[in-house]
Amino acid sequence: MKVNRAYKFVVLIFLFGCKITSDQDLKWNKVKDKQDFASFFGFALNNSNPDLQKACIDSLEKYKPNKEWIVLNKYEYYHQAKDSLIETSFYEYDESDIRYETKRRNIVHVNIDGKDSVKVSYIDDFHNDCTQLIKNLYDTTGESIEITEVESIEWNDLHYLSRKLAVHIHCEIFPDSLVEKTSWKALIKETKKVLDAFQSIRNSRAKHIFQKEFSELKQDEKNLIIGIVPLYFKIHFSGPFLSIAPPPPPPPPSMHEKYWPVSLSENDMLELDKELKQVDTTAKNGISIKFEEFTLLIDDIEVWEEGGELNQTHGDTVKVYPEIGEILGGNSMRIITTKYSNIEIFQRFENSITIMNEGPHCDMLEWKHYTSDWKKVEKYEEFSYTSNSISEEQMEKFIPVDLDEFKEAVKEHCGEGWAELVKDVTSVTEYPCGVGTSKIELRIRLSNPVDDKIIEKIIQFDIAMGC
DSSP states (O other), rough: OOOOOHHHHHHHHHHSSSOOOHHHOOOOOOOOOOOHHHHHHHHHHHHHOOOHHHHHHHHHHHOOOOOOOOEEEEEEEETTTOOOOOOOEEEEESSOOOOEEOOOOGGEEEEOOOTTEEEETTTTTSOOOOOHHHHHHTOSGGGGGGSSOEEEEEEEEEEEEEOOOOOEEEEEOOTOOOSOOOOOOHHHHHHHHHHHHHHHHHHHHHHHHSSOOOSOOOSSHHHHHHHSEEEOOOOOESSSSSSSOOOOOOOOGGGGGGGSEEEHHHHHHHHHHHHHHHHHHSOTTTTTESSSSOEEEESSEEOOOOOSGGGGOBEEEEEEEEEETTTSSSEEEEESSOOSSSEEEEEEEEEEEEEEESSOEOOOOSSOEEOOOOOOOEEEEEEEEEEEOOOOHHTTTTOOOOHHHHHHHHHTTHHHHHHHHHOOOTTSSSTTEEEEEEEEEEEEEEEESSSOOOEEEEEEEOOOOOO
């Protein structure tokens, strides 16, 4: 006989409400299908009775999925166009599509490994705790609007700001062959933290707008608060993984009208996996410069190095030696693996005089120079930048010099033969003299809004002036 699910829960609660202490009685397995698995997880999440939770977890552990990947979803948001609340309990939605077509800045990843170690990431930043991160991301005031996907909700002729934020928990529970697994206790703890964070934000919004607790609001008032603070929550049960997967790219415009997020096809996921790994962790035909606080990737530049110096972790300053003919300008640059949220990059260049002799040349790197002002590097998306290009006119800039002093300096720095070559020149740009860029510097400034600490790193590119 088919039993209504609501009655099944009533029966369970009644049975365990009785004082059953026998271990044999508590070791039962009532999970029969996907729906049961999702329902029992929700039951274990919301029940504080240790005996009930233990028995419920025992059932979850005995559940044998057909595939290694299963995903539990929980949605709760207000659909303004339909004037209705979309609300679900946990339910098993997918067993294979583990990537979702959502904007990478709209996903918080919580990674719980087989030793119950928790790592929280957002875009390329790592955070100590998901609770404060989620609350910070729901700050829809001031400049934060510029970096989040924000929508406007109309209610009683007033407009309120709402943003979309998905939280994905990744844990190592399936398959059964795992030696170490995420404990159900750790998973339930982190899940509660996420749900409590959203409830805390909703309560704060309710007090601000209605001067009431969220639980005291009327249903239409609750709908507004839920619309302002929607919930998109996924729990990924999987085998072992090395790190949090790179977030997926933005969706096409046509996807905005559909329920959010939207799953990709298997082929799309395979292609994305290849592309994102290359984009997020490897410079394209370029270099990687690692500091303790972050790593900088610079595309399309060849450098000379001996003994793999660039592979080490650097201090506050590092020198880079581009190959002959290479210069930094117009290169794509990305910062990865950092916990700092405010990052600015500045660039300047230095010009020096060179003396040429049909091939051989003497570069006066120890004499006077023209040094440009620091100029901010363009940021075209979060943690992604384009280095400033240097025009030919800029490369030939130099400070006023006394020619007699200059010719004496050539004799001192280059020798008598070179001094003879320049004895009749009337300017430092007259052949065999020339001016060119000999150094380019990047100054990277990092800070966090929670403290006043500012960290600066300098990367110096010593440009080869000869050919």
